[in-house]
Amino acid sequence: MNTISIIGSGGMAAAIAGRTAKAGYTVEVISRDPAKAQTLADQLAGGAMIGEYGAVPAGNIVILAVPYASAARVVADYGKALDGKIIIDISNPISSDVTGLVTPGGSSGAQEIAKCVPASAHVVKAFNTLFGHVLARTVALDAFIAADDPQAKARVSTFLERLGLRPFDVGGLQMAQTLEALGLMLIGVAKNGAGSWNIAFNVDLG
Amino acid sequence: MNTISIIGSGGMAAAIAGRTAKAGYTVEVISRDPAKAQTLADQLAGGAMIGEYGAVPAGNIVILAVPYASAARVVADYGKALDGKIIIDISNPISSDVTGLVTPGGSSGAQEIAKCVPASAHVVKAFNTLFGHVLARTVALDAFIAADDPQAKARVSTFLERLGLRPFDVGGLQMAQTLEALGLMLIGVAKNGAGSWNIAFNVDLG
Numbered sequence: 127m128n129t130i131s132i133i134g135s136g137g138m139a140a141a142i143a144g145r146t147a148k149a150g151y152t153v154e155v156i157s158r159d160p161a162k163a164q165t166l167a168d169q170l171a172g173g174a175m176i177g178e179y180g181a182v183p184a185g186n187i188v189i190l191a192v193p194y195a196s197a198a199r200v201v202a203d204y205g206k207a208l209d210g211k212i213i214i215d216i217s218n219p220i221s222s223d224v225t226g227l228v229t230p231g232g233s234s235g236a237q238e239i240a241k242c243v244p245a246s247a248h249v250v251k252a253f254n255t256l257f258g259h260v261l262a263r264t265v266a267l268d269a270f271i272a273a274d275d276p277q278a279k280a281r282v283s284t285f286l287e288r289l290g291l292r293p294f295d296v297g298g299l300q301m302a303q304t305l306e307a308l309g310l311m312l313i314g315v316a317k318n319g320a321g322s323w324n325i326a327f328n329v330d331l332g
Numbered sequence: 333m334n335t336i337s338i339i340g341s342g343g344m345a346a347a348i349a350g351r352t353a354k355a356g357y358t359v360e361v362i363s364r365d366p367a368k369a370q371t372l373a374d375q376l377a378g379g380a381m382i383g384e385y386g387a388v389p390a391g392n393i394v395i396l397a398v399p400y401a402s403a404a405r406v407v408a409d410y411g412k413a414l415d416g417k418i419i420i421d422i423s424n425p426i427s428s429d430v431t432g433l434v435t436p437g438g439s440s441g442a443q444e445i446a447k448c449v450p451a452s453a454h455v456v457k458a459f460n461t462l463f464g465h466v467l468a469r470t471v472a473l474d475a476f477i478a479a480d481d482p483q484a485k486a487r488v489s490t491f492l493e494r495l496g497l498r499p500f501d502v503g504g505l506q507m508a509q510t511l512e513a514l515g516l517m518l519i520g521v522a523k524n525g526a527g528s529w530n531i532a533f534n535v536d537l538g
Binding site: 225226230231232260264267270271272293294295296297298300301303304305307308310311314315317318319320322324325326327328329330331332 | 503521523
């Protein structure tokens with residue numbers, strides 16, 4: 127229960143792993159490139175386990191912290207090794223010119239990934255509306271989650287709270303479409319309206 | 333320059349008209365039902381003009397404050413009467429079961445409306461990410477805008493600032509897709525995560 131597995135070794139993987147280690151969880155870092163996993167593990171306060179790519183992850187919560195273009199292949203590589211896991215999809219399926227989403231109309235990256243995981247696994251959309259560098263350094267942030275399974279959603283909510291984030295349930299997994307649009311909008315606001323990449327969306331409770 | 337025209341007489345029309353009148357603009361209220369326009373005008377501090385439905389609006393900025401399902405018909409009724417106008421589309425094209433958007437994949441309500449207006453008119457997406465009752469009573473709020481024409485966008489930005497809102501440019505009109513997703517997400521957060529309809533999204537500038 128107290129181990130969180132993170133597949134990936136980029137900026138978002140590092141930001142999430144950093145907060146997770148600080149919150150007192152055991153972190154398992156997994157990468158197709160073991161050297162990259164080791165580099166990330168060495169950066170973490172208290173160190174981390176290194177997981178074998180493709181083997182059953184140690185954590186019940188598995189964070190898929192890879193680019194959207196790689197996500198389906200990673201999930202296929204794992205196959206039945208993800209049985210019963212809660213899989214957090216953090217991806218932003220954004221076109222290379224950053225003007226739109228590459229997902230099919232009426233779907234989302236999270237829903238597409240959900241089609242590829244074992245039936246006993248649960249996909250939860252989270253973290254995609256936060257920039258990694260903001261997540262790494264800003265303590266209090268709002269985090270939005272979408273998922274179909276209530277228990278998986280509750281467990282991810284608890285996880286986010288322990289990271290110091292304020293979770294907001296947006297609805298079922300189909301609402302990942304709105305979260306992925308918000309990911310694109312965050313970039314749009316950073317480039318156009320805010321003139322800064324040090325931004326985050328918060329909910330104002332009136 | 334100092335007159336704002338509002339087509340519509342519902343809750344959002346009233347909220348926008350109220351802030352606009354308080355900001356010192358002359359408000360022109362227009363409805364297919366003149367009695368409804370008169371009722372709204374009577375509520376406004378300092379009163380308002382009543383415009384004739386389908387005639388050339390008095391304002392250079394025309395706020396299309398009608399449901400998405402009616403917007404195309406209203407724009408068609410106006411036809412050339414909207415020549416050269418800045419048309420603010422505030423609609424949320426949400427399905428009746430509030431689980432998704434009714435717009436074609438890869439498009440937005442704003443882009444669909446833009447196909448129907450005269451070539452000399454400019455469509456700006458704004459106001460759709462704010463609940464009317466929040467807009468009516470909360471002074472400081474963030475407002476997001478998307479549009480292709482820089483001059484139209486700048487003028488709407490100035491208008492929003494005069495209403496006490498903090499405008500954020502999200503990008504071109506195709507980014508209205510993200511704003512309409514945010515409108516749906518706002519409802520999702522209100523129903524699921526926040527347990528309150530008194531919410532708004534703000535940008536945290538770190």
